[in-house]
Amino acid sequence: MNQIKTVALLGLLSALLITVSYWIIGGTGGIVIGLGLAALTNLGSWYYSDKVALAVYGAQPVxxxxxxxxxxxxxxxxxxxxxxxxxxxxxxxxxxxxxxxxxxxxxxxxxxxxxxxxxxxxxxxxxxxxxxxxxxxHRDTLTQAVAATVAGAISFLAQIASYSLWFGGGRQDDRNANPFGILLTVMLAPVAATILQLGxxxxxxxxxxxxxxxxxxxxxxxxxxxxxxxxxxxxxxxxxxxxxxxxxxxxxxxxxxxxxxxxxxxxxxxxxxxxxxxxxxxxxxxxxxxxxx
Missing domain, CATH: 3.30.2010.10 (Metalloproteases ("zincins"), catalytic domain)
Structure with a gap:
């Protein structure tokens, strides 16, 4: 049952990412750039996670x-x-x-x-x-890294959208995009991603x-x-x-x-x-x- 929940939560995170990408970027180029930056950041964090975590807690080898x-x-x-x-x-x-x-x-x-x-x-x-x-x-550190990658990508895209709204920009391929929908996405998507990641x-x-x-x-x-x-x-x-x-x-x-x-x-x-x-x-x-x- 826990494995099913894990897959379901990762699936929801991925679905949320796709939804956010649709609302905010509207083009494959921006999505690829956002995902690439988030993935590189989180992959580096995962690869060095053992050294970082041990240092944070002041752990010493025995x-x-x-x-x-x-x-x-x-x-x-x-x-x-x-x-x-x-x-x-x-x-x-x-x-x-x-x-x-x-x-x-x-x-x-x-x-x-x-x-x-x-x-x-x-x-x-x-x-x-x-x-x-x-x-x-069960490689839970890998599972958490994947979740962090997706959640990070969502936050990254939401940040791009907030800059776009602040400076009066918008999606290039959809002049009729609903600004209230984008604003709601910017506000709620990172919170939803955090809730799913902690779940x-x-x-x-x-x-x-x-x-x-x-x-x-x-x-x-x-x-x-x-x-x-x-x-x-x-x-x-x-x-x-x-x-x-x-x-x-x-x-x-x-x-x-x-x-x-x-x-x-x-x-x-x-x-x-x-x-x-x-x-x-x-x-x-x-x-x-x-x-x-």
Whole structure:
């Protein structure tokens, strides 16, 4: 179901892009230029995303000698999932969080904070790391990069239209174009793209939770870990650029009502309830050995 939602959200983003292109540019030349610039910008961001994200959070590489227990868990889960061993990083500070980054499983890294090592027992830490490896396994960084590319193209085209309206320009091939329609597109299209992009982020979090449950055979451990991390994060949130919040395993400030549309993560309560439902419905009596659906 989460895979279907992911495809649907990417499809809606693409449809929105086509609609915006029709309203604003009206010609293939401008569309190609806009898409090309947005794609190059986001492709560069995706290609170097691991280095940028690790630098933003001040993550430092830790060797097997420095953190044998952490390396042992990551290696065990990687072997079970059939993944190459990712690089392991440690983020200084008492905030409790974790993230994965990298453009593919061969260039991946997992990072955990010092705080998460202090508050989680081993089974819960294993569940958190399994969640991050699920992101790597399903190439969620690539999915997010595609979404960011399309959303960036929409924002770029909307910006072109705003300049056109400001300086009295318009579409060259349609003198009867409705200026109110273009204005509405300029105002609403970037917001709609953001909502769809964040909806995709929330969908992938549910999918990674389910992947962790399959990989460890222990959904309740991740549910407990999420609750502990939310309590800790509300007191000591991790400090970083908000643009990188979708990477984190938890963002306790999910918001209520309409505010949830602009949240990077589902509410922790919803994630916990989903994990407990998986435990009831599927029955994890023994460790699973695959992330496959």
């Amino acid at each position: 060797s097997l000698h420095q953190a044998p227990g952490l390396h042992r868990i990551v290696q065990r889960l990687s072997d079970r999932a059939g993944l190459p061993m990712p690089a392991v990083y440690l983020v200084p500070g008492n905030a409790a969080n974790a993230f994965a980054t990298g453009r593919d499983p061969e260039h991946a890294a997992v990072a955990v904070t010092e705080g998460i090592l202090q508050i989680l027992p081993e089974d819960e830490l294993e569940a958190v790391l399994a969640h991050e490896l699920s992101h790597i396994y 995709l982020s929330r969908t992938r979090e549910f999918a990674a939770d389910a992947g962790a449950a399959r990989l460890t055979g222990n959904p309740r451990a991740l549910a407990r870990a999420l609750q502990r991390m939310e309590n800790q994060s509300r007191q000591q949130p991790i400090a970083a650029n908000p643009a990188f919040e979708p990477l984190l395993i938890i963002n306790p400030f999910a918001g209520e009502g309409l505010a949830r549309l602009f949240s990077t993560h589902p509410s922790t309560e919803a994630r916990i309830q989903n994990l407990l439902r998986l435990e009831r419905e599927q029955g994890y009596s023994s460790l699973q050995t695959s992330l496959e659906f």
